[in-house]
Amino acid sequence: QRQKRPKSNCSSSSVVGQIVKTMEHFMEKFAVDLFTVTQAFLKNSGDVEATLYFLQTGQRSDGYPVWSREDDLELQKDDEHVRNKLIAKFGAENVAKRIAFRES
Amino acid sequence: PAKRAAGPIAAPEMMEEASGPAAALEPMEDITDPAATPEHLTAAYDILKGAPESMEIAKEPAAATPELP
Numbered sequence A: 001q002r003q004k005r006p007k008s009n010c011s012s013s014s015v016v017g018q019i020v021k022t023m024e025h026f027m028e029k030f031a032v033d034l035f036t037v038t039q040a041f042l043k044n045s046g047d048v049e050a051t052l053y054f055l056q057t058g059q060r061s062d063g064y065p066v067w068s069r070e071d072d073l074e075l076q077k078d079d080e081h082v083r084n085k086l087i088a089k090f091g092a093e094n095v096a097k098r099i100a101f102r103e104s
Numbered sequence B: 001p002a003k004r005a006a007g008p009i010a011a012p013e014m015m016e017e018a019s020g021p022a023a024a025l026e027p028m029e030d031i032t033d034p035a036a037t038p039e040h041l042t043a044a045y046d047i048l049k050g051a052p053e054s055m056e057i058a059k060e061p062a063a064a065t066p067e068l069p
Helices: A012-030 A034-043 A048-057 A069-076 A080-090 A092-103 B038-049 B054-059
Strands: none
Touching: A012 A034, A012 A048, A012 B038, A034 A048, A034 B038, A069 A080, A069 A092, A080 A092
């Protein structure tokens, strides 16, 4: 399991600059296009380390799946049963991270 | 240089086959965690794409972040 890291206090523009550099690095490193790298970030809730691992291995280091559009639609439903299914699929921490990512 | 995307970002399921083992595991000390938000990713995508049509993405964030309708 990866350790939690505090969110950056950088300004939005500097964060975007960091992400641009990171995305360029990933495109070169893995010989993939911008589309693929961006989608990898979206599927991994913007987590750089998770995205890196996903691009390297095609899966997440914690063994859970990456998020899909269908999962996001399910996440929007105000239904405890659906939410519990998502927690079973992704783990409570990943569901919480996804909610935070979507609301950020 | 890496290939650039030909169009706006589509649904994640469209790239399922594109993802996979692409390189050996190795540390990347130069990569920091910028705590990317959908807005940050959209902005970064827009910058990297650098094409006139990228402005349409900026106007329509949902198109650039399809997982977040």
